[in-house]
Amino acid sequence: MKKTARNIYLALILILMYAPIVTLMILSFNASKSRSKWGGFTLQWYSSLFRDDAIMSALYNTLVIAFLSAILATLIGTCASIGINSMKSRWRTVFMGVTNIPILNSDIVTGISLMLLFIACRFTLGFSTILMAHITFNIPYVILSVMPKLKQTNKSTYEAARDLGAGPFQAFMKVVFPDILPGVLSGFLMAFTMSLDDFIITHFTKGPGVDTLSTKIYSEVRKGIRPEMYALSTLLFLSVMVIMILVNSAPKEPDKKLSLELENEKKKLPLRQVIPAALVILVAGAGFLFHLGSKGSVSDEKLIVYNWGEYLDPEVIDIFEEETGITVTYEEYETNEIMYPKIMSKAIAYDVVCPSDYMIQRMRENDLLAKINWDNVPNIKNIDPTYMEQSRSFDPENEYSVPYCVGTVGILYNKTMVKEKVDSWDILWDEKYRDSILMQDSVRDAFAVALKRRGYSLNSVVVDELIQATDDLIAQKPLVQAYVVDQVRDKMIGNEAALGVIYSGEALYTQRENPNLEYVIPKEGTNVWIDSWVIPSNAQNKENAEKFINFLCRPDIALMNFEYITYATPNKAARDLIEDDSIRNSRVLFPEAEDLKGSETFQFLGDEADSYYNELWNKVKSK
């Protein structure tokens, strides 16, 4: 009885710990891109993973940074430990405390302070700053794992070696080092994995064009994480597991009974640390060789692009570099709010950025944008005038921005669950669909629905209107199954909800996965969003930026990007090139003017209004 209970308890713990990993591993073999539908077994993500240059180069960066920072941190940390160990005990305590603080310090503080330091020292953020940051935060871990070994080491063995004729360095290497080697190796492995894991510190200290796996994965949040990443994560997990098995399977200490048998094996010791460390070196080395083979040529003409994650066909950049001889450095961000401070700090002079409508207005009002010289962008003629007109709400004179991707927000519904005609936001307040409604978990998107339903502007700053919208949202809350971001897509595909508020760009994909889904723009009007290319005022290569924007407006290139991103393109000439009629004529992607009647584009409302919105939203969420 007791034993059964114990086993059940153990099983529960194991399930809790490993269920997430197992889910990820299973999904990495799922032929369907959706997370809620099994599309059959496939290895395609594994094969496309190794063909994806962006992922492989992020992997390479991750491994090289992890390896180099671990090596250097191990070196510095081991020397530091030796120094600390030979201090008097009072100072030793002080120094151990000082070195432990960074471990307890939150990553975000470390990350921001490192970034500020690097900027203050006029370092260019990039590979070297990430490396320095990683060395910095890894050193305490090395010290932490070397110190106990040093303390255990019998001081007289060092003296014995000196006594037998060894010089100080020789004595250390021959006698002390082998004793602390297990600690040094585990410090190295710990530093390696800490570096591999780190996102926050890397995020703050990285520069354009350098990505590690964690920042790369995070930059994909907006468009949904690609299954290749599941495959990669599975491989990483398995490698770590193999290392752990090797570390633990070798015998612990050569105890007295075993030592006779061990004597022959002794030369191969210490198996349990050397092999994993060797594996780590091998992997990093392989990554390095891989990267050497893929390095392109470098030219003087440069361009630094800052774009949403997964928001440009990588091949387009290759073509651009080939045609113009300009070397492109490409960096990605996850949200407008993460991009904005980076531009504002001017730590990096980006040449071309792709923010959303309201953010363009905010950047313009803060003098962060340069006017585009239209003589250099003749292809602007390909852009649908409708969207040039829409852009005026955030760029009144059409001076700063070139529309890149556009879309609407609408209702996605499941035809098998909703039999009536869906044409109004009102349906989201219908009792019939209690617990089957999905709302967007973001303040402006949620309020836009409530305001539009009442016929108000979604940029409203009228207090009465906002309070009414707040009350409506609170009244709606019992009906809402969940406030989510990108799970709308998966939940709708998996038939988990009847109605959901979704971006039109996602609608096409969900319909393909689940034909029962239908997308409508409610008759009250909605949010038309536009992501446009702009040039920051501190751009160093403005003409190249204009060349790049012009290049992206070329119909064939715009088509490539459309097919890659699958969000609607405002490029009329590109749309005409789409071969599939159902897509070219899709009113979901390319709504007619009448569909957009009463629709608006988000504007930046000012800091005060912003915080008022947030206050009301918190009221809704906490009810």
Next chain:
Amino acid sequence: MNHTLVDLIDISKGFGDQIVLDKLNLSIRENEFLTLLGPSGCGKTTTLRILGGFETPDFGQVIFDGEDITNLPPNKRNLNTVFQKYALFSHMNIEENIAFGLKIAGKSNAYIKDKIKYALKLVNLEGFENRLPDSLSGGQQQRVAIARAIVNEPRLLLLDEPLGALDLKLRQDMQYELIRLKNELGITFIYVTHDQEEALTMSDTIVVMNQGYIQQMGSPEDIYNEPQNAFVADFIGESNIIEGTMLEDRLVKILGAKFPCVDEGFGRNRPVDVVIRPEDVDLVKPEEGTIQGVVSHLIFKGVHYEMEVQANGFEWLVHSTDMFPVGQKVGIHVDPFDIQIMHKPVSEDEEAIGVNE
């Protein structure tokens, strides 16, 4: 032949505020088995570490075979140390441990092989070449440590309480082993211990130390039979130390009674300390004794009985093969040559200062 190998001249050493050695002078002759004996903190280990080169004296000189080696690092000194806790290299097998010094000295492989074989034979560990230190018993490890030191053919071997971690039986075996080794190798041993029995058994010369000063230096017999102050008498073996008055040459008054003795030159009516070893106290019939007392305690110790006798306000410790039951009245008699007279220190400080010179 027995010329001086090591001279310590005016060695002083302090750690922080604490003075560990104060103007210590010591000569060690070639081929001597010299033991530094004293309680912990007496400075004996510091003296050894200064000899080994692990500490530098604050003042003074270390002369080795006529050469000043005060500031020479350990690896440049022609001596080797056997450490208290063996300090074997746990990741090397026995062979590699022993070969360590020879390899650094750049000896040929054939020479090293011969030496290992010889050394292991010397310490009775043939066939242990490939074992790891952790698989050996304490006594075996200690013998490896000795072998590792002596293969380098040092002129001087320093041993820092090498038997301290061993049990009693093994310790006694190792004592004989060390004497044998010393005789076979013909090198000088400096041995540090706090165990007076070890010191008495093995040494040619014993240096008794306390609070950084040498208290007495001499052969084991000298030290035991003629301790020069109360500290030495108390530290070496068991003693009755009694305050007395030297009435005149060869006559001392203890506890109100006059005892004839053999000491001269203390002057008249001088206060002295009198040392009488417990085995030198003869218990006789009350009327035959110099003073009378009553047995208050009795323990059987195997080779003898240990008794305590209350006499004239002093508790006498007595070792005797004859048994006197508790409560029995006895007389106490001491032969004149068994009475050891010592100067009485004026202050506590003086008690620690050596008076041997």
